[in-house]
Every structure is written in structure tokens, then in C-alpha cells.
Amino acid sequence: xxxxxxxxxxxxxxxxxxxxxxxxxxxxxxxxxxxxxxxxxxxxxxxxxxxxxxxxxxxxxxxxxxxxxxxxxxxxxxxxxxxxxxxxxxxxxxxxxxxxxxxxxxxxxxxxxxxxxxxxxxxxxxxxxxxxxxxxxxxxxxxxxxxxxxxxxxxxxxxxxxxxxxxxxxxxxxxxxxxxxxxxxxxxxxxx
Numbered sequence: 001x002x003x004x005x006x007x008x009x010x011x012x013x014x015x016x017x018x019x020x021x022x023x024x025x026x027x028x029x030x031x032x033x034x035x036x037x038x039x040x041x042x043x044x045x046x047x048x049x050x051x052x053x054x055x056x057x058x059x060x061x062x063x064x065x066x067x068x069x070x071x072x073x074x075x076x077x078x079x080x081x082x083x084x085x086x087x088x089x090x091x092x093x094x095x096x097x098x099x100x101x102x103x104x105x106x107x108x109x110x111x112x113x114x115x116x117x118x119x120x121x122x123x124x125x126x127x128x129x130x131x132x133x134x135x136x137x138x139x140x141x142x143x144x145x146x147x148x149x150x151x152x153x154x155x156x157x158x159x160x161x162x163x164x165x166x167x168x169x170x171x172x173x174x175x176x177x178x179x180x181x182x183x184x185x186x187x188x189x190x191x192x
Contacts, residue, residue, distance in 0.1 A: 023042075028101070074094045
């Protein structure tokens, strides 16, 4: 391998990251943004763009996968640095920020998954693993009621997907999540 290949690979990686960054912003505004507009704003040519993402679906699914990966990483970091119930509650805030900031991406994701035959949303296993990590830590610490599953949790917080990202969503999300946490703590072995 020649040394000239190394900078090309790091340039290629930077191009890919820039495309994903621009795509997230643009697709969040409009699911139908032309791919050529994303390439132009990312400062890459059409060839570079299509080498990285051969079609709209590949781009949208990768943008979503990257965002979910960051949310899952947040859960792991919180689990390492906070008490279990605090980690869970703070992660809920991260989830609300994700849900409201990425609301526009939802249309693009629905179109992409429909175009790929209705495949499951990429990264859903990462979110499931993240919440199971947080719930298990809370079960072990006795800070939430026994037997709460990831499915229970996702059903309990489903209201987060109904928040209007253009409105004053933060107080509503906080109130919703505080209610959920009170419900999770009720009947917990370590809760008075």
C-alpha cells in the first residue's frame, strides 16, 4: 500500500461523514430534497456521492442508523457515569431531543423503508439494547418495579413521538417522563 492511499481514504471518510451530516439536516427539512442538492451542499461530486450512497434509500437508512447509534451510545455512557435511575431519566431526555430534532427525517425514513420492501428500521436493535441496558441496571439496583420490559417502556413513552418539534416541547416531554419515572419507581424494592 502506498502512502498516497492513506490520505485518499481519510478524504473519502470525511466526504462520507460530510454527506451524512448534510443529508441529516436536509432530509429533516424535506423528505424529497434532491440528492444532487445534498451532494452540492456537502461539497462532493455526483460520482463521490453515488459511490457512497447508490440511491436515496441507502442514504436515508444510513443517516437513521447513525443517529440511532449515537442515541444507543448515549445510553451506554449514562449507564457508566450515573446512578441507574438518573441514567434512565437523562436518556429519556436524549430520546426526546432525538425524536423532536429528527421529526422531519421520519417521512424520508418511511419512504425508504417502503422502497426496500418494508424492512425494519435500521438500528432498532440498538435502541432495544440501549433500553434493556438501562432497565437491567435499574432492576439490579431496585430502583424500578420488577418485570418492566423494553416493550413496556416504549409503550409508556410513546407520547414522545407526538410532541410538536416546532412548539415548546421540552416542558411537555419533561412532564411525560417524570410521570413515567414515577410509575416505574412505584413498587420498586428500593423505593419508599
